[in-house]
Amino acid sequence: MKSFILASGSPRRKELLEQAYFSFQIQTSTIVETVEEGLTPKEVVEQLALQKAKNVWSQNQDAVIxxxxxxxxxxxxxxxxxxxxxxxxxxxxxLSGRTHSVYTGVAICSPSGLETFSEQTDVEFYPLTDEDIAMYIRSREPFDKAGGYGIQGFGAFLVKRIIGDYYTVVGLPLAKTIRELRKIEIHPNR
Incomplete structure (x- = not known):
């Protein structure tokens, strides 16, 4: 069986892969993230995902990263x-009372090649009062989350609706990721 490594320290990505019954190791990328000017959000997440995967793959070229x-x-x-x-x-x-987009990019490096993709999900927030915002900030949840909120936690009360894949907002488009991993013989353990 091929070694499978998650190049991320994100507890949410770890939980999602565990939820999908994958066996994997974690090796956090050590790169300083850099992005070219003028890229779209889709291009930014794909570029950053690729930088992270390539960094870990450079030390584990027989594995799937x-x-x-x-x-x-x-x-x-x-x-x-x-x-x-x-x-x-x-x-x-x-973000209050408006719709925004969440993009998650994924890069998979393996001995058989490289695959990069991204997913976009639109999220509409309820109009937020000053008290809503203050209460959420007091939870301390905003500080390690892109956009200042986490849909999978207390921040769920901010969200009126989503259009797209919920897991893209959490941090990993799970259904698409599973399909891409299966193409290179990385399967859930069930």
């Missing part, structure tokens, strides 16, 4: 992870 990256974008602006309460508040105010 999965890298992924997720961004939140609104008005053609990518929202990263907020650094402080003020930045989290500004992000949540910007």
């Amino acid at each position: 999965l890298g992924a990256d997720t961004v939140v974008a609104i008005d053609d602006v990518i929202l990263g992870k907020p650094h402080d309460e003020e930045e989290a508040k500004a992000m949540l105010e910007r």
Whole structure:
């Protein structure tokens, strides 16, 4: 059986692969993420996922490596992870009552080649009051999440609806990823 490595320290990606019954190791990429100017959010997540996967693959060329990256974008602006309460508040105010897009890019490096893809899911937020935003920031959940929220946690109360794959918003488009892994003989253990 081929060795399968997740090139991410994301607890959410780990949980999703475990949920899908994969056996894998984790080796976090050590690259400094860089992105070319002028790329679309789709291109950004694919480029970053590929950088992460290639970095880990350079040390494990006989293994299958999965890298992924997720961004939140609104008005053609990518929202990263907020650094402080003020930045989290500004992000949540910007998303309030509006629809934004979440992109997750995936790169799979293996001895048989390279596959890169991404998925987009649109997320509509309820209009948020100042108290909604303050309560969510007090939860401390915004600070390690792209766009300042996590749909799988307490942040679910912000979301009015989604159009697309829920797991793309969590951090890994699971159905598409499973199909791509099966093409190179990486299968769930069930």
